[in-house]
Amino acid sequence: MENNITKDIAYDAVAPDDFRSMMDVDRYNARSTAFDKIISATHDHFWDPLDPKYIDYSTPFDMKNEYMMPPFLNLDLQTAIGDKLDEGQKIRLVNSSVRWGLSSILHGEQGALSLSASLCHVLRDPGAQEYAANQTREEARHVTGFAMYIKARWGKPLPVGPALGNLLSEMVLSPYVWKKLVGMQMLVEGLAMGAFATNYQYTNDPLLKRLSQLVMTDEAFHHKFGKIWADRTIPHLSQAERDLIEDWAAQVFQGLLFNLGSPEQKKPIYAEFGIDWEWAQNAFREAFTNARVRERMKDSTNIFRVLIKTLLKAGIITDRTRGIYAAFVDMAELHKEGDRMIGDDIAEEGIKYLMQLNGSQGRTPMSLAAAE
Numbered sequence: 001m002e003n004n005i006t007k008d009i010a011y012d013a014v015a016p017d018d019f020r021s022m023m024d025v026d027r028y029n030a031r032s033t034a035f036d037k038i039i040s041a042t043h044d045h046f047w048d049p050l051d052p053k054y055i056d057y058s059t060p061f062d063m064k065n066e067y068m069m070p071p072f073l074n075l076d077l078q079t080a081i082g083d084k085l086d087e088g089q090k091i092r093l094v095n096s097s098v099r100w101g102l103s104s105i106l107h108g109e110q111g112a113l114s115l116s117a118s119l120c121h122v123l124r125d126p127g128a129q130e131y132a133a134n135q136t137r138e139e140a141r142h143v144t145g146f147a148m149y150i151k152a153r154w155g156k157p158l159p160v161g162p163a164l165g166n167l168l169s170e171m172v173l174s175p176y177v178w179k180k181l182v183g184m185q186m187l188v189e190g191l192a193m194g195a196f197a198t199n200y201q202y203t204n205d206p207l208l209k210r211l212s213q214l215v216m217t218d219e220a221f222h223h224k225f226g227k228i229w230a231d232r233t234i235p236h237l238s239q240a241e242r243d244l245i246e247d248w249a250a251q252v253f254q255g256l257l258f259n260l261g262s263p264e265q266k267k268p269i270y271a272e273f274g275i276d277w278e279w280a281q282n283a284f285r286e287a288f289t290n291a292r293v294r295e296r297m298k299d300s301t302n303i304f305r306v307l308i309k310t311l312l313k314a315g316i317i318t319d320r321t322r323g324i325y326a327a328f329v330d331m332a333e334l335h336k337e338g339d340r341m342i343g344d345d346i347a348e349e350g351i352k353y354l355m356q357l358n359g360s361q362g363r364t365p366m367s368l369a370a371a372e
Helices: 019-023 036-045 080-084 087-122 126-153 162-173 177-202 206-236 239-259 263-272 277-287 290-296 303-313 322-326 331-336 344-357
Strands: none
Touching: 036 126, 036 206, 036 344, 080 277, 087 126, 087 162, 087 177, 087 206, 087 263, 126 206, 162 177, 162 239, 162 263, 177 206, 177 239, 177 303, 177 344, 206 344, 239 303, 239 322, 263 277, 303 322, 303 331, 322 331
């Protein structure tokens, strides 16, 4: 299909309404080996969100008196908003912010589920199609897992914010394979791995820590699916095609950076505390200068730092757009970092745990590096 920008036969695709191409008899045996490793590895990280052997949602947590995440990670408390609150209100604000963040993750997982399913309709290669189907199954258990966690702690999730909702809709409904893969497997998965790593490292809730690691055992491989596309595609792009992808990725990065966590997106939270979101927006502008944002992005688990590294390692950042990202991170420093992504160590430890739990102690788990 024109404009899919797949280049490699392993990612060849047809129009969403062209099912007859899927019944081409020559297609069934024309299977690429590009995805065999990440397909076979799915057995190593199986888990069931409905089985308490893997995760027990009855695990208690004192929501009234305990911070789910350390206060220093909460952006609101680093502005004039924090001056308006007593200790009890600060705990409630932090925990409400966690609810908002996890609700956003839940909506993102639903987007990943729907997007992966849509790839099954268009990818011609049987191996690529099988991995997309595997990912669809895994995204479905993430939706179940986060929905059950949010239900256990708060009852129900918060609505999706406009910035994330619009991006997810654009990617899921796009007819173009490149936009689905760059958008979900790199941009959104990059953000998610940073968020999961932060949750795992800092949360005071053992249930959230467990859920974050379980999900990371899956997500680390989902990123590989996009990385394989990048390795096989980016070097063969025309200048116009490269510019199209690079510019779109930069536009999405800027949109998420300036809007994803802004008070306008979090109106339901401020309503709980009688805080006007527009006043909160001004408080954010005063507190978070570019210099302060840059300082926060030095943290290896910062979600936007992880996103930038994902794009850089995939070859989607060139000198044309480098300045956009360099305003917030040291690009030379990021370039010198190895190819391992934040969260890979956590995911690999989780895979070892799952293999023991699933009775697979005799096998050696595939490393994430070997999966490419």
